[in-house]
Amino acid sequence: MKSSKMRAPATPLRPMLPPKTPKSRQNSKENLVQKDPVQVFCRIRPLQSESDLSCIRVVSSSTVALIPPESAINYKISNNKETQYVFKHIFDVDSSQQEVFCTVAQPLVEGLIKGRNGLLFSYGVTGSGKTYTMTGNKNYRGIMPRCLDVLFKTISDYQAKKFVFKPDRLNGFDILTEADAMLHRQTEINSRLMKLERKDTDIEIASTASSDVTILSGIDEDNSYAVFITYVEIYNNNCYDLLEPSNNRNQPLQTKIVREDNNHNMFVHGVTEVEVKSVEEALNVFHTGQKRKRMGHTILNAESSRSHSVFTIRLVQAPVDINGEYVVQDRDKITVSQLSLVDLAGSERTNRTKNTGQRLREAGNINNSLMTLRSCLEILRENLLNGGNKKVPYRDTKLTHLFKNYFDGEGQVKMVVCVNPRSDDYDESAHVMKFAEITQEVQIARQTPIKPTFDNGLTPGRRRANQLFRQAMQVLEENGQEDAQNLEIDLGLIYKLPSFSDFQLRNDNMNDIMKELMICLEDRIRCRKRLVEDFDVRQKEVRQLIYNLESENIRLKTENAAVTATLNQDRERMKVLETKIMRYETTIDTLNRRIRDKDEHISQMETDLNEKQHQINRKEQEKERQRRKFDNKMAEEHDKKQRELENKLGEQKRKMESHMRTQEEKLRLVTDIINDNEFKAGPVSNLIHQFNAHSEGNAPQSERKARTKTIAMTNPRHRRSKSVGNEGWLEHRAPSIAHPGTVLQPYYNRTKTVTSPEMKDITNNRTSRYCLITQEADTDGELETKLYKGDVIPTKTGGAQVVFDDIECLTQQSPTASPNTSRKRKSENERKTPSKKSHTEIGARCSTGIEGHYSKKQRV
Numbered sequence: 001m002k003s004s005k006m007r008a009p010a011t012p013l014r015p016m017l018p019p020k021t022p023k024s025r026q027n028s029k030e031n032l033v034q035k036d037p038v039q040v041f042c043r044i045r046p047l048q049s050e051s052d053l054s055c056i057r058v059v060s061s062s063t064v065a066l067i068p069p070e071s072a073i074n075y076k077i078s079n080n081k082e083t084q085y086v087f088k089h090i091f092d093v094d095s096s097q098q099e100v101f102c103t104v105a106q107p108l109v110e111g112l113i114k115g116r117n118g119l120l121f122s123y124g125v126t127g128s129g130k131t132y133t134m135t136g137n138k139n140y141r142g143i144m145p146r147c148l149d150v151l152f153k154t155i156s157d158y159q160a161k162k163f164v165f166k167p168d169r170l171n172g173f174d175i176l177t178e179a180d181a182m183l184h185r186q187t188e189i190n191s192r193l194m195k196l197e198r199k200d201t202d203i204e205i206a207s208t209a210s211s212d213v214t215i216l217s218g219i220d221e222d223n224s225y226a227v228f229i230t231y232v233e234i235y236n237n238n239c240y241d242l243l244e245p246s247n248n249r250n251q252p253l254q255t256k257i258v259r260e261d262n263n264h265n266m267f268v269h270g271v272t273e274v275e276v277k278s279v280e281e282a283l284n285v286f287h288t289g290q291k292r293k294r295m296g297h298t299i300l301n302a303e304s305s306r307s308h309s310v311f312t313i314r315l316v317q318a319p320v321d322i323n324g325e326y327v328v329q330d331r332d333k334i335t336v337s338q339l340s341l342v343d344l345a346g347s348e349r350t351n352r353t354k355n356t357g358q359r360l361r362e363a364g365n366i367n368n369s370l371m372t373l374r375s376c377l378e379i380l381r382e383n384l385l386n387g388g389n390k391k392v393p394y395r396d397t398k399l400t401h402l403f404k405n406y407f408d409g410e411g412q413v414k415m416v417v418c419v420n421p422r423s424d425d426y427d428e429s430a431h432v433m434k435f436a437e438i439t440q441e442v443q444i445a446r447q448t449p450i451k452p453t454f455d456n457g458l459t460p461g462r463r464r465a466n467q468l469f470r471q472a473m474q475v476l477e478e479n480g481q482e483d484a485q486n487l488e489i490d491l492g493l494i495y496k497l498p499s500f501s502d503f504q505l506r507n508d509n510m511n512d513i514m515k516e517l518m519i520c521l522e523d524r525i526r527c528r529k530r531l532v533e534d535f536d537v538r539q540k541e542v543r544q545l546i547y548n549l550e551s552e553n554i555r556l557k558t559e560n561a562a563v564t565a566t567l568n569q570d571r572e573r574m575k576v577l578e579t580k581i582m583r584y585e586t587t588i589d590t591l592n593r594r595i596r597d598k599d600e601h602i603s604q605m606e607t608d609l610n611e612k613q614h615q616i617n618r619k620e621q622e623k624e625r626q627r628r629k630f631d632n633k634m635a636e637e638h639d640k641k642q643r644e645l646e647n648k649l650g651e652q653k654r655k656m657e658s659h660m661r662t663q664e665e666k667l668r669l670v671t672d673i674i675n676d677n678e679f680k681a682g683p684v685s686n687l688i689h690q691f692n693a694h695s696e697g698n699a700p701q702s703e704r705k706a707r708t709k710t711i712a713m714t715n716p717r718h719r720r721s722k723s724v725g726n727e728g729w730l731e732h733r734a735p736s737i738a739h740p741g742t743v744l745q746p747y748y749n750r751t752k753t754v755t756s757p758e759m760k761d762i763t764n765n766r767t768s769r770y771c772l773i774t775q776e777a778d779t780d781g782e783l784e785t786k787l788y789k790g791d792v793i794p795t796k797t798g799g800a801q802v803v804f805d806d807i808e809c810l811t812q813q814s815p816t817a818s819p820n821t822s823r824k825r826k827s828e829n830e831r832k833t834p835s836k837k838s839h840t841e842i843g844a845r846c847s848t849g850i851e852g853h854y855s856k857k858q859r860v
């Protein structure tokens, strides 16, 4: 008999802080004290035809004997002796599906409801009745639909609304709020309407649900429950999600991986978990999976019996809130339990099936996984017997990896061995039996407690109490108590209604409690009425107060608006100013940056300038050094040249002196000659001849003869005195002579200029020198002035003769005439030639005399 305290409905302000308890799984291993063996059941299917021979004999409800037929391999070895095998229970050919379910699966469902995990295998060769046992058919529903029947029947009143629990895709669940869940429900309805989904229930299985479904114990009335279905196929050691949503049905299924969640439970990662609310819905999902399986096998060219099917029922439960209506929004309080129903592939050996190619590979994989399952169980058994800690090769195949947790003590494991009694299957059946026998020696730790008891601070039985409370209120309302519905309306902190007296909820005193509750409620209604009246009065006062406050508030708001407007204006101004400041700051920054750049530039320039100045100084120094060197060199050169010039000058001087000495000597000689021969008779021509002979020496004989002939006879004794002051010049010039305008003019002392000289001009005593001036143009048209000079010497006859001793030649060149090198040269040559010529002419002229007499005769 279950009893619970009924309490008043909580007010929203009532604190509800349930202390958190650690998760069950954390303590689960510490709590494992008891161990249960793997329960193995044996089911013998009926013979297909009456002609078939049976090799199995049921000895008792737990013992079965295998009798080898003659065709068996070990017929001779076993000496026709039967082998007996003991199992938990033997289901013979007459055993019904219900019987099998009740014995094998119902305890697992009970465990499931209590939060315990369960695993049920069906093992056997092909055609031995595994699928028949697990799924069944239209008339004979198997374990799976029956499990669903019982489960939904048991939790029917406690099911949570759809989508309150949502799979988190990592083997856990989240709790959605009622609003979110409703949104999901709406979306689902819409999508169904869109798709116009056809109800595709597996007719064979779902048509006849058992009417005599038992309601199992162990349900927690203060919990809400939800059922989720997953359907996975393991084929060729690959995991496929048969419920995977797909738009294209011909698209092959994606392989999935087996992973471990945060609580070290194994699960198929990303598997589709479908929430179902009824058996029909669950079978519908199963049917969808079956179709996907068939489709997949058609695509892969496989056979259904070659794969392992894992149909898992996951039961999610969580406590309801204090009002017993909604699930408490705390995912730590969720309990998830699951029951996996595994229809294994046929366990026959390859040599029997004569498979090749793909079939052989399939068979290999099947055997592999079954062998691994077998080795895992054997090692577990060995560890158990020897206390060893040998590593169990769960990870070798997907099948064993997925169910690792069960063998490690996280759930109950059961196996139904299906055998075909046909003698043809003897060898295979013997294998199956042996394996099954070993399996049941494996002990699995019992999971206790099955479900953690949360100390969540909530009253047990609150859901039922709430229901009773509602019922009582409904009765009161029917009895004319209008305020009954308002009882729930909380009066807040102002008033407190009298507390409920404690009611003990028991199944046998429900009517008494109901009566007491109604009396209590009537009192509460009266009390509430009083309080409500008082409340109304106070409410009016408060309203007035509020009104006043509101008026004041409006006034303040107006003031506030004005102040706010001013403030906003100020803020705007501030903003503008701030913007300006920012702009200026930016400008200042920019300018500072520029100044820095310029400073850097200036310092760089200064550095360059210094460098350049330094270079210039260096160059100046170098230049100064070069200049000094050059000056020194120049001075040296100058000294050298000066010395050379002095030497040359000295030499020239010496030459000139020597020449002068020679000339003086000559002159002296001439003077001596003249002096010696002044009074001696002798023609002057001889003296001149002597002079010429002396001076020219080598003159040609003919020239000398000619000259001798042309010179007039003179008497040197009569040469007029040339002493200073006594020299008188007779300048004889043609009337057409142009003044040459030369700077250097011949200097004549006591000069008499005549154009046509008379005798007396020559013969007078004052005239001692004679100068004849002629002018003519040369070949280039240049003016050439010649001055023929000579001594006037009186002749014996009283006349006078002129002895020419000098010719002066003045040649002028026009500055406007174009310079002509050849002409110049010519002129120079000419100048040179006349000089030479003049020299000869001097001689000639010197030897030429103009003899004049005082007589009127003139001879030139």
Ligand SMILES: Nc1ncnc2c1ncn2[C@@H]1O[C@H](COP(=O)(O)OP(=O)(O)OP(=O)(O)O)[C@@H](O)[C@H]1O
Binding pocket: 044, 045, 046, 093, 124, 125, 126, 127, 128, 129, 130, 131, 132, 133, 304, 305, 344, 345, 346, 418
């Ligand atoms: N106990 C039984 N009572 C009546 N019919 C049975 C029984 N067991 C099996 N059968 C029938 O035998 C046939 C083969 O059975 P089933 O398909 O379940 O074998 P299986 O072991 O699942 O084969 P596979 O390994 O190919 O899947 C089915 O038609 C089924 O109805």
